Amino acid sequence: MQSYKAIIFDIGGVCVGSPFQGIAKYERQFNLPKNYINVAIEKSGENGAFQRLERGELSIPEFYKIFGVELSDPINKGYYLQYLRSRKTSNIPSLPDKITIDGKKLFRMMMSEAAKINPVVYNAIKKLRVNKFKIAALTNNFQLPIQDQEEIEILGGSPPIEFKKLFDEYIESSVIGLRKPDPKIFLYACEKLGVKPNEVIFLDDIGTYVKPF
Structure with missing residues (x-):
């Protein structure tokens, strides 16, 4: 034994x-499809803003700016569609032409959940x-x-x-x-x-x- x-x-x-609860709230508030932000964060890889922040490589002000730019990149729409197809999702949502994510507002919502x-x-x-x-x-x-x-x-x-x-x-x-x-x-x-x-x-x-x- x-x-x-x-x-x-x-x-x-x-x-x-969980900060994921804050992400979900942000997605609902700004009419983003479920898990859009999670996919974008994951696809940013080990050199993404969130990952660098967690290794102590970025200050909070530096992070906010880079985080928002990364998540607002149009390439994330392609990543999200790949994610849906990999899950064999038949209901593919239509995405807006431009998605802009406020890195500071998002992160604050994430941390408000993680404080409990x-x-x-x-x-x-x-x-x-x-x-x-x-x-x-x-x-x-x-x-x-x-x-x-x-x-x-x-x-x-x-x-x-x-x-x-x-x-x-x-x-x-x-x-x-x-x-x-x-x-x-x-x-x-x-x-x-x-x-x-x-x-x-x-x-x-x-x-x-x-x-x-």
């Missing part, structure tokens, strides 16, 4: 609300600690603009100290310069916890992040 020693939790979508702590998971982590499991957070995140208190408040700020204290290790992509699903970040987490990969349970809301490598 496998003996597990540690549990690693993603933050957004697991311990707190999930009480069920919060209580589960406390019980797991009592049972002597090592507990870590492994999150793709970004660095807040420390000079701009108003923007920090709009983005939801940092997780409360008492929340972070639940974890033996709180590993942030923007601090270490690695992001999921890079295998190096998972191995880094195991090293910090002092466990082997086969001794860990990892929880995430994104399927590609929990696939074996």
Whole structure:
């Protein structure tokens, strides 16, 4: 029987609300088809604005501008149609001639959802600690603009100290310069916890992040 020693939790979508909910709200508000923005973000690749922000390579102001430009690029309409065809969707929506996405407004909506702590998971982590499991957070995140208190408040700020204290290790992509699903970040987490990969349970809301490598 496998003996597990540690549990690693993603933050957004697991311990707190999901930024995907904010994306869905933005799409509904601006009459964009479902998953249009998710496809655009994914297709931007590892050098996309969102991915670079999570590795700590862009400041928030730099990110807002580049994020909006990337998502407004007409090439994303082609990517979205490819996505629908790959899913064998028969109902192909007509897309407007021009799609303009406000990177700042979108990101703020995403973060408003990600600021809400999930009480069920919060209580589960406390019980797991009592049972002597090592507990870590492994999150793709970004660095807040420390000079701009108003923007920090709009983005939801940092997780409360008492929340972070639940974890033996709180590993942030923007601090270490690695992001999921890079295998190096998972191995880094195991090293910090002092466990082997086969001794860990990892929880995430994104399927590609929990696939074996």
